[in-house]
Amino acid sequence: MLQVSRLTKRFGDLSVLEDFDLTVPRKGFTILIGPSGCGKSTLFNVLTGVVSKNDGEISWLGKPMLHVGKKSAYMQQKDLLLPWFSLLDNALLPARISGQDMIAATGKALGLFKRLGLVGFETYLPGEISGGMRQRCALVRTLMFERELVLLDEPLSALDAITRRSLQSLLLLLQSEFDKSLLMITHDIEEALLLADQVLVLSRLPMKVLEQFSLNGPKPRRLSDPLLIEIKEHVLQRLQEELKI
Amino acid sequence: MSWPRIVSLGGILFILTTWESICRSLGIPDFILPRPSAIITVAVSQAAILLPHAGVTALEVLIGILISLMIAIPLSIVMFAHPSVENAIAPFLVASQAVPVFAIAPLLVVWLGYGIASKVLMAAVIIFFPITVNLLEGFKSCDQEYRVLFQLMGAGFWKTMRMLYWRWALPHFFAGLKVGVSVATIGAVIGEWVGAQQGLGYLMIQSNARLRVDMVFAAILWLSAMGLGLWVFVGSLEKRVITWK
Structure with missing residues (x-):
């Protein structure tokens, strides 16, 4: 705790x-x-x-x-997605920065995209989707931190x-x-x-x-x-x- | 064709027509003020003379741009990473721009000779400042919330630079580069005026001495085209690189 x-x-x-x-x-x-x-x-x-x-x-x-x-993983009011990365690349940021195995991390992120209703939008840029979808993507990124405290x-x-x-x-x-x-x-x-x-x-x-x-x-x-x-x-x-x- | 472009072309056409009419109606000789039609005729018919000189000036400008990029990018990164370095270097940067290029041109010709080296350096001195200042401001303008996000993901300076700061600062970088390339020809031409054996600046001095004012104007026309071409190239490069805006 x-x-x-x-x-x-x-x-x-x-x-x-x-x-x-x-x-x-x-x-x-x-x-x-x-x-x-x-x-x-x-x-x-x-x-x-x-x-x-x-x-x-x-x-x-x-x-x-x-x-x-x-x-801890931290999620804020603003989604803080990087506008130059696709949704999938945004979700993979914590994995990329912490040097995780990217094949496994991509598999995990795609699973989360499916779970959170983002399938089909992996290659979209944040500027191309709605606020709700952006926040869901931010949630996926938060989960990709692999930290228990959120x-x-x-x-x-x-x-x-x-x-x-x-x-x-x-x-x-x-x-x-x-x-x-x-x-x-x-x-x-x-x-x-x-x-x-x-x-x-x-x-x-x-x-x-x-x-x-x-x-x-x-x-x-x-x-x-x-x-x-x-x-x-x-x-x-x-x-x-x-x-x- | 868009309205701004129509207005722009209309303005140019108006100026040229007025210029042409005044020269014709007042009978101003070509060695005082040549007509636009005469200038265009010379710029096209004397292309065989103008082209080699333009090639030399273009080479000086392009190498100047490359050198200024090689200095400006690392310098801005170092100044951003270490504000104490910025504080130490800023007075020298400002001083380098406060001194008129005319003042240092003869010195550079003495030190580096009549070849292209002194002109390249003149162009680089003029270009690197707007790029450095804009890029540094671009890095600094990065939102604190994004910095915190990267900090919490455990990203070090270089990972943050690569994935966040650099891309964040790209619009600023291109703004600086556009300013730089549009004034780049000034440095090269001033260098050629002071001492050279080739280049559009050299051709302008030679033609002026022979009262070939039409050739001087033709060289100016080629220089303008060169500056405009560089501007358009940087603008299209910006559109290709910054796809998220």
Whole structure:
């Protein structure tokens, strides 16, 4: 599991994270939800080593480390596909960079293309396909990292409702079929309730965990479930209170 | 034919017609200001004289372009990889452009002789600056998010350069190359004016001394055609290389 304790990050006088604690269970789906600008993306930047922490500990599978950048795959809101590479070449980037066997990697990528409905588009350039397909290709690339921990920073927020729903199903597939441990940021409470095993509601700066919900019901879930409706109302109220402070 | 092209051709035609009418109506002699029709006649009928000189100038320009590329590309990469090198070299780069080429042309002729070497160097000095500056700016303009993605994939500098920075900077590179090739002839011709035995610049000086202003204009016409040809070639190369835009 990913264990974060007493994590502190300051930018000058601005304290973004102060003694922040987080536990992401292995092969679980943890979702962080909080107000805009509360420091969620900074947390990911610290976790991946893009920015250094001021204090605190990070450990993965019990081993303390400075960051988990080399242990995690990262998918962002922007698909970050390289416009000059075909979809297949984009998906193969992690394999190419890490020096994997390219024949095996290509076989794996083509399998994922089939699984994610991208067959027939392997040679297309990113500029030639829709936003939803680009994001699916980014998901394939994320899977090609061959890392157990997957960090998802609002990966679906730029998509329309229908595409978002289909990609939510793919994220569930990611967890169940590929045995990944997922940590995701979202602004969408319904999305969090549909996907997560654990939802953490976050405060404004400096970011703290206000509340934590464990959702043990089977997936896929229905938003009409009375328990989910109750949690959703509660979380919304909590976030509104947080914004008023 | 597209509208911009029609407007462009119409403009040229208008200027030439006006020029021709003024020369004819005022009876301006050819050794003062030759008519466009006389210039075109000389440019075509004297092709046997103009062509060998144009060949020499073209050779100087082409070698100058090659040398400037061989300097500009590694230099921009080094300056991008080591900003301290950029800080150290930038004043010299700027100084190399602040000094008029006319000022250094006689020195280069003294040092390198009347052959093509001094002209090649003059052309290279003029071309390498826009390429270097544009390429460096292109590398720097790469989105931080893409850099982070490559960092997380574990890519080193050269892999990132090959797969990301270089291709990202290609539009900037071609912009610099277009500027470079369009002014490349200036360096070569100035070198030929100062001291040469061949080349369009040499022919212009010789013709001017004999009051063959029509031949001077014919040489200018050939030079313009050379610059335009290089521009079109670089433009078509850009279209072939940058297929994703």
